[in-house]
Amino acid sequence: MLAGQEFGPFLIEKELGSGAMGAVYLARYIKNNHRVAIKIMSSAINSNASSSLVSRFEREAEILKNLNNPNIVRLFGIGKFKGLRYYAMEVIDGDTLEAVLLRKGPFSWDETIELGKQICNALQHAHDNGVIHRDIKLSNLMVTKQGVLKLTDFGIAKDLDGTLLTGANCAIGTAAYMSPEQCRGESTVTGQSDLYSLGVVLFELLTGNRPFRGNNAVELFLHHVQSKPERPSRINLEIPKFLDTLVLHLLEKKPEDRPPSASVVAKILEEIRVKILAQTSVGEDLAKSYADGSGLTKTSERKKARKLLARIGKKEEGTPWFRSCLFVSIMMLAVMFAFSWTMYEIFIRTPSAKSLIASAEKLVLASTDKLIIASMDKLILASMKKEEIDSVVKSTKAKFRGEAREGPIADYLKYYPDLNDEGAKKIKSLADEIDVEQCEALLRQYLKITAKNFKFGVQEEVEGKAFEAISLETEGKFDEADKAWAALAQNYKGRWVVLANNRRKL
Known part of the structure; x- marks a missing residue:
């Protein structure tokens, strides 16, 4: 233990903590009595100058030396005393x-x-x-x-x-x-x-x-x-x-x-x-204004409010008990009816084909570059670089189109599979388009990760077949790739089949 001992220009007071690389001590700089925290590398690691831990220790000190920010621990100095590497930094109380x-x-x-x-x-x-x-x-x-x-x-x-x-x-x-x-x-x-x-x-x-x-x-x-x-x-x-x-x-x-x-x-x-603070403030002001009558703009409204409050205040103590019970019963029935109707609207009633098409079109429209950029905060937008804006637009577009595919488009195909009018054709075409986009994105991710010799997790069998086919394309084996896509299209169903047929047309 170094507590109470001098360590170079410092007087060690106590140990604050320790780990595999060494220990951190509370100390005072002897010259001006300034408190510091000293990180001292363990003697076992210090003895091996070629150790990666030594490099890491020195690297941390080098990085901290170049950083000066109120929210980053401040470095005061780096040194070596009796063969032990250390650096002094600010004490965080x-x-x-x-x-x-x-x-x-x-x-x-x-x-x-x-x-x-x-x-x-x-x-x-x-x-x-x-x-x-x-x-x-x-x-x-x-x-x-x-x-x-x-x-x-x-x-x-x-x-x-x-x-x-x-x-x-x-x-x-x-x-x-x-x-x-x-x-x-x-x-x-x-x-x-x-x-x-x-x-x-x-x-x-x-x-x-x-x-x-x-x-x-x-x-x-x-x-x-x-x-x-x-x-x-x-x-x-x-x-x-x-x-x-x-x-x-x-x-x-x-x-x-x-x-x-x-x-x-x-x-x-x-x-x-x-x-959030604006919403809270508006809510509080509104509640207070109606409580004291200031939220009622007309004199007649304020008078009516006061009369109503007066009638409520003068309510007779001898109000028959059955009236209260009747009121409570009616309110309970009303609540039960409202709850039942809500459950019917949410879980039982089938949305119309027209409303589902409108919902899908709304989400797809929101995924256009122009509207995404228009919806962004101007101050935040002004602080971003072009590549940062492009990245946000790309991810937001994928989000909106994904929500359209998983929400109203999926519901339309579920509830109205046999419709074949213009609206149905439009929805089915949009579903295929988004499916292909999502599959292509997954293929790009697969190629990027496997190019670095990392394993990519396969969620379902058909994905594995698609990955095999795209790998053959990447290797220049186009005939074999075409056969792999053809086999996928013949033996499976769903979005990967649409992609397979598209890849065969390339």
Whole structure:
């Protein structure tokens, strides 16, 4: 133990924590009595200068030296004393978010938004300096007693201008928070990977749970790559829908489908906060205005309101009991009728063919580039690069068209399979068009992943046949590929058959 001893220019006070690489101590700089935290590498690792852990330790110090942001732990100096490598950084008077969550339970939506904005500030600064953190998690996020968040532990960060300290195809990070591309060990991990981990963090802050659970790292990897996360609002009903949607956007499987940057996420979080506060304020003002009569603009309306209140206030104490019971009975019957009618409308009544076509057309129209861009916030749009806008438009278009296919188009084909008028032809053509788009997207994803020697999970047998056929095309074996597509079209049904017939026409 080093407590009470001098270590170079520092006086060690106590140990704050330890891990595989070494320990962190609270210390004072002897010259000015300034408190610092010193991270000292263990003697066992120090003895092997060629160790990757030594490189990682030195790399973390080098990265922190180049980062200067209020939401990133500050580095004061790097050194070596009696053969032990160390660096001194600021002392954070607070706890990790992990400890706070365990102590107090889920955070409120406004607390989560405030913390999320600070995390985004730290991430954007790191990304602007070419650094991908790759290990965003609650235990690496500390919050001071003043509410200032600090991002720590850049031990496995990737410096885009430097050398990656891990081998190729090696998954690095904490399994519960890792992005799908990290789980696959991809070498081209970008800032979008940190945004996925941010999504996991926000999910956990809002619900107290992580989006995925598993008995081991492999199970978690599979969930991140293949499983669809549950909506946070299904766990915590108080989560606003805007925030709910943003978290799911951050947890998209493809990096290009996530928000384009941390700064954009911060602006969206602030916009969500303003919208929710505006709604709350309007609701409160409206309630107060009607309570005191100020919401009634006409004098006659205010007089009627006062008379009504007076009559209610003068209600005789001797009101016969059966009147109250009768009133309650009538109200119960009314509620039961309303509930039954609602259930009939939602679950029993078949929507008309015309209404389903209109719903499908509305969603398809909303998927046009022009309308998507027009619906985006002008301030956020002005801060985005062209490729970022293109990425948002692409993912939003796929979302709207997917909703059309899984919603009104699927319902139309279910309820009206035998119709053959112009509307039916239009719906069936649109269904085939979207099916092909989704299949083509899956084929592109398959080729991209397998080109890097990673295994791609097959959900159904027909998918495997399609992957075999597209692989033959890629290898230039077009005759064999044509036979494979023909066999698929003959032996299976559904969307892959439409794609197979299209591929044979190429």
